[in-house]
């Protein structure tokens with residue numbers, strides 16, 4: 001298997017928070033750009049102008065790029081960050097805008113609004129996006145932020161179409177057997193419950209290799 005490194009980085013929590021604060025507004029603006037690109041009725045001139053402007057700003061940001069993935073990082077205080085995570089990356093405009101909360105009993109939930117960029121059936125959420133949200137939330141629920149867990153089996157029941165708009169995703173650990181964590185979850189939309197899911201998340205025998213770095 002390819003090497004999988006959870007990287008310890010020598011940054012204070014304040015420095016990580018400052019980096020996040022620098023980029024989160026940009027990420028949100030890029031999400032708005034994605035929606036505007038889908039929905040715009042602009043004429044040729046305006047689209048050409050937008051194309052040139054986007055290329056220019058992308059070149060500026062790309063000038064300081066050093067790696068091809070941002071990885072899973074953590075510092076000595078246990079603050080972890082995963083800017084590019086496809087399910088939740090704070091700097092990933094492609095990720096759904098999920099802000100996951102953990103209850104005192106370890107169950108989790110997230111309230112979010114899915115717009116035009118997440119459409120599948122007309123006016124409704126793409127089934128793969130629902131699966132992404134559930135995989136992510138259920139993985140975090142299984143990990144309890146203290147151990148790596150990998151999706152082993154994820155079973156989804158699409159009970160009703162999920163309208164675009166406000167949704168709630170929730171999950172909880174049902175039981176554990178050795179390295180297997182059984183998680184149950186659901187997605188509720190404006191018409192009520194749309195999906196139910198259960199999954200087996202597995203803590204691998206191998207420990208992720210840790211690599212201290214200076215950056």
Ligand SMILES: CCCCC/C=C\C/C=C\C/C=C\C/C=C\CCCC(=O)SCCNC(=O)CCNC(=O)[C@H](O)C(C)(C)COP(=O)(O)OP(=O)(O)OC[C@H]1O[C@@H](n2cnc3c(N)ncnc32)[C@H](O)[C@@H]1OP(=O)(O)O
Nearest residue numbers: 006139140143145146147148150151152153200202204205
């Ligand atoms: C140290 C620093 C850590 C720092 C970080 C700390 C914490 C992390 C914090 C936060 C984490 C945050 C977020 C998590 C975010 C997102 C979650 C997204 C999750 C994903 O998106 S993740 C990517 C997709 N995922 C994969 O990329 C998995 C590929 N796969 C494998 O890597 C292996 O396949 C593996 C490991 C799954 C199993 O391998 P293995 O060798 O350990 O398994 P083994 O054969 O020993 O079986 C042991 C027992 O599990 C049963 N079992 C085996 N496989 C099963 C399966 N598939 N389904 C159901 N049950 C299964 C057997 O039946 C047996 O059960 P029994 O003991 O009862 O017989």
